[in-house]
Amino acid sequence: QVQLVESGGGVVQPGGSLRLSCAASGFTFSRYGMHWVRQAPGKGLEWVAVMRYDGRNIYYADSVKGRFTISRDNSKNTLYLQMNSLRAEDTAVYYCARQITPYGDYPDFDYWGQGTLVTVSS
Amino acid sequence: DIQMTQSPSSLSASVGDRVTITCRASQGISNFLAWFQQKPGKAPKSLIYAASSLQSGVPSKFSGSGSGTDFTLTISSLQPEDFATYYCQQYKTYPLTFGGGTKVEIK
Numbered sequence A: 001q002v003q004l005v006e007s008g009g010g011v012v013q014p015g016g017s018l019r020l021s022c023a024a025s026g027f028t029f030s031r032y033g034m035h036w037v038r039q040a041p042g043k044g045l046e047w048v049a050v051m052r053y054d055g056r057n058i059y060y061a062d063s064v065k066g067r068f069t070i071s072r073d074n075s076k077n078t079l080y081l082q083m084n085s086l087r088a089e090d091t092a093v094y095y096c097a098r099q100i101t102p103y104g105d106y107p108d109f110d111y112w113g114q115g116t117l118v119t120v121s122s
Numbered sequence B: 001d002i003q004m005t006q007s008p009s010s011l012s013a014s015v016g017d018r019v020t021i022t023c024r025a026s027q028g029i030s031n032f033l034a035w036f037q038q039k040p041g042k043a044p045k046s047l048i049y050a051a052s053s054l055q056s057g058v059p060s061k062f063s064g065s066g067s068g069t070d071f072t073l074t075i076s077s078l079q080p081e082d083f084a085t086y087y088c089q090q091y092k093t094y095p096l097t098f099g100g101g102t103k104v105e106i107k
Helices: none
Strands: A003-007 A009-013 A018-025 A034-039 A045-051 A068-073 A079-083 A092-099 A109-112 A115-121 B004-007 B010-013 B019-025 B031-038 B045-048 B062-067 B070-075 B084-090 B102-107
Touching: A003 A092, A009 A079, A009 B010, A018 A034, A018 A115, A045 A068, A045 B084, A068 B004, A092 B004, A109 B045, B004 B084, B010 B019, B019 B031, B019 B084, B031 B062, B045 B062, B070 B084
Parallel strands: A009 A115, B010 B102
Antiparallel strands: A003 A018, A018 A079, A034 A045, A034 A092, A068 A079, A092 A109, A092 A115, B004 B019, B019 B070, B031 B045, B031 B084, B062 B070, B084 B102
C-alpha cells in the first residue's frame, strides 16, 4: 500500500533552517511527481512546491521562492524540502503529496502523508 | 494567480441531507479541479479529480460537476463520517491554489 511519511519538523528560531523529508513506500517513487503543501494552524491549505518525477520542472509558491528548495533522491525513495530564512508565517503542518499518474504532467494529487509540524518562534 | 472561491464557508446539515458546495475560479480552468476532505487533526483526503472523477475507494455518494469557472461537490446523503472541511483546488496553472474551505457541521 502507498505510504508517505514526513519527518524533520520541529521548533526553529526566525532566520533558521530546517530540512523536511518525505519517505515513500508501496509504489515506484521515481515515476511520480511530488508536491509539498502546508497548512498554518487553523487555516486553509497552501501549495508550496512541486518536483517532476525526474527532478525537472520545479515550481514554487511566491511566498517561499528563494528560501525553500525541493529535491528528491529516487534511490532512497525520499522527497525533501530544505527551508532557509524561516519566518513566523512559515509555521504550519507540512504535507507531501503524490501525483496520480506515473510520468504524468498534470499536478493532480491522490495520496497524502500525515504531515510534520514546523514551528518558527523565538 | 487563479483565485478559488468556495461557498458557503460553513453549513449545518442533518444526517441524510443532500449537500452541495460551490467553487468558483477567477478564470477558466477547464476541468482541472480537485476536491479534498479534511477531518480535524488529519491529513487531507483526495475525493475527486478532473472535476468529476472519483478517486479510487471514494464512495459514490460523492460527486463533482462543472467546467470552466463554476464547479460543485455534492454529497447525496450525508453520513456522520462526512462531517469535515472540504476544499477545492485548481491545477490548471502554477501556483496551484485552494479554495478557503467549507466546514460541514451537524445540525
